[in-house]
Structures are given as structure tokens and as C-alpha cells.
Amino acid sequence: HAFFLTDLTMAIERTFSILKPDATERNLTGAINAVIEEAGLRIVAQRRIRMTDAQAKTFYEVHAERPFYGELVSFMTSGPVVVQVLEGENAVAKYREVMGATNPAQAAEGTIRKRFAKSVGENSVHGSDSPENAKIEIAQFFTDSDIVG
Ligand code: IDP
8 A cells, every 4th residue: 555654653552551549449440441442542451450569569660769669569559450451553652641640730631640630649540651661561460362452
């Protein structure tokens, strides 16, 4: 077929998402999933789990030296979370945009964190920050056969 610039820029991608304990605690799973789906992202795998201390520590290992690491690990293990794989065009960047800034006070109108997050720590959702990290994070919680595209 003819060559279009969109062939380069519109990659179908997967990203890893977590609906955090502050979201499950307030029964926001459906409301957040609606925002995700309305943004054109497809939920191709999803599981509700209680994260172990070891899983949370491994998942957030890049933040091990940050002052909030202990608080973050104890928050992420404080209640159920929903781990997800999202698929769509430019899924990594698109989901980061839909999530909004880490600190809800700085998040744009209409974003998940602006609408639902309680604080910079209890900010309702996680989304991978690069396609490389998405692969690593997905593999921590899902096998290929769990993902139905
Ligand atoms: P991101 O989730 O928007 O990618 P990161 O800077 O990678 O943000 O931080 C990871 C997570 O660590 C945040 O989503 C939040 O839950 C927590 N966090 C970040 N900064 C702070 C802080 O200053 N205090 C408490 N928790 C924080």
C-alpha cells in the first residue's frame, strides 16, 4: 500500500496499568475503566489482586532511594489493586495523558487523577512510562495466555 506517515507514528502498543488501593476502596474501578475505554484503550487483561510486599518492592525498585519509597510500598499493599494490560494506538503515551500529572493538584481537567486522586501518593492509577518498561511490568503480573487482544 501507499506509504503514510501514520505508519510510523500510530503504533499499536500495550501498556501496564494499576488501579491503586485508594481507587478500589472507593469503588472507582468501573468509573476509571470507563475513562480508559472512552479514550480508545482496550482492556485486554485484568485481575484484582492483593499485592505482596515483595511484589510492591520489586515493582517500585527504581524508587528505592526516594524518601517516599516505604510509604509507597505500604500504600500499594494496603488493599486490593486491579492490574491491567491496555492496548491501543500509542497506548503508553495515551494512557499517561489520560491519567494526568502525578500530583492531582497539577493534573489537567478531565484526567483520571484530577477527577479521582486523593493526593500525590494516593493517586488512583499507575501507567508505564515507556514501551520498554511496559513490557517488563506486564511480564511481572501476566503471561501471554492471560492477554486476549
Ligand atoms: P508516576 O506514577 O506519575 O509515573 P512517579 O514519579 O514514577 O510518578 O512516582 C511513582 C508513584 O510514587 C506515584 O504515582 C505516587 O503514588 C508515588 N509518589 C511520587 N511522588 C511522591 C511523593 O512525593 N510522596 C508520596 N508518594 C509519591
